[in-house]
Amino acid sequence: MKFKIISKGDKRSNKIKSTIKQYLTDFELEYNREEPDLVISVGGDGTFLEAFHRYIHRLDKTAFIGVHTGHLGFYADYTPDELEKLIIEIAKTPFQIVEYPLLEVIIRGNSNEKEDHLLALNESMIKTAEGSVVFDVKIKGEHFETFRGDGICISTPSGSTAYNKALGGAIIHPSIEAIQLTEMASINNRVFRTIGSPLILPKHHTCLLEPKKDKSFLISIDHFTRTYHDVKSIQCRVAKERVRFARFRQFPFWNRVRDSFVADDKE
Ligand code: NAP
Numbered sequence: 001m002k003f004k005i006i007s008k009g010d011k012r013s014n015k016i017k018s019t020i021k022q023y024l025t026d027f028e029l030e031y032n033r034e035e036p037d038l039v040i041s042v043g044g045d046g047t048f049l050e051a052f053h054r055y056i057h058r059l060d061k062t063a064f065i066g067v068h069t070g071h072l073g074f075y076a077d078y079t080p081d082e083l084e085k086l087i088i089e090i091a092k093t094p095f096q097i098v099e100y101p102l103l104e105v106i107i108r109g110n111s112n113e114k115e116d117h118l119l120a121l122n123e124s125m126i127k128t129a130e131g132s133v134v135f136d137v138k139i140k141g142e143h144f145e146t147f148r149g150d151g152i153c154i155s156t157p158s159g160s161t162a163y164n165k166a167l168g169g170a171i172i173h174p175s176i177e178a179i180q181l182t183e184m185a186s187i188n189n190r191v192f193r194t195i196g197s198p199l200i201l202p203k204h205h206t207c208l209l210e211p212k213k214d215k216s217f218l219i220s221i222d223h224f225t226r227t228y229h230d231v232k233s234i235q236c237r238v239a240k241e242r243v244r245f246a247r248f249r250q251f252p253f254w255n256r257v258r259d260s261f262v263a264d265d266k267e
């Protein structure tokens with residue numbers, strides 16, 4: 001089995017990286033940057049997002065695991081205390097795989113046929129540098145509303161605990177194949193009206209955002225943001241690709257939610 005380790009870059013994460021690398025090499029596993037079967041991220045959820053995007057071109061062949069060196073993360077959910085056990089488990093392979101849904105975003109331009117296909121593990125946000133965004137929101141080809149406001153966040157179930165949560169979105173269990181649309185400061189008065197509530201769309205229900213006036217947007221995919229000019233439409237749906245996690249022990253999603261957001265004092 002081939003593996004690769006991505007560290008956050010701080011002293012502690014680098015040290016853990018070299019320990020894991022040393023032990024796994026001693027177990028005769030091969031360190032391979034190009035075609036790893038297992039990618040181990042050491043740091044936080046941000047480090048995990050970087051690891052995911054680095055191997056996004058071969059998701060079907062890559063399993064991911066996250067060790068946290070800061071606070072408990074949603075993707076980085078193994079502790080440095082578990083390292084020894086984890087290394088032995090990895091060396092024993094094959095391991096169990098758990099898959100989570102991803103968000104597919106297709107950005108189409110007005111002037112050319114070019115399409116940008118993107119995948120997000122957490123979310124995509126559509127905003128503008130100044131003023132408010134105005135677009136028609138279509139769901140399954142039907143006009144749903146005209147949105148005016150700061151922007152829209154479209155998140156995955158595993159991303160529902162990230163930015164989506166700060167916007168008042170629901171936390172969705174990642175076994176549910178869905179995406180969630182949350183509004184960012186929508187304008188609501190007698191002239192403009194939006195639904196106001198987060199929307200959860202099942203697989204195959206495509207959401208299309210069509211700009212009404214300005215065609216330039218700031219579009220983020222997880223931790224990257226880019227400016228797109230002359231945008232004709234932004235299409236979002238549950239991706240056919242999935243992210244694969246290597247699983248060595250149980251740590252149910254709701255326990256992660258509790259331990260991250262609610263007190264971790266157990267009765
Ligand atoms: P960051 O500014 O360091 O991330 C903000 C926080 O979100 C960090 O504590 C990060 O954990 C955490 N986080 C990331 N993914 C998460 C998830 N799926 N569930 C719960 N918490 C999560 O930037 P970053 O580390 O590059 O991460 C980018 C992500 O941060 C974005 O995709 C966005 O969802 C999120 N974010 C959230 C807010 C907000 O809640 N208001 C603001 C900006 C960004 P670590 O410390 O372990 O990295």
Ligand code: MN
Pocket residue numbers: 044045046047
């Ligand atoms: Mn971070």
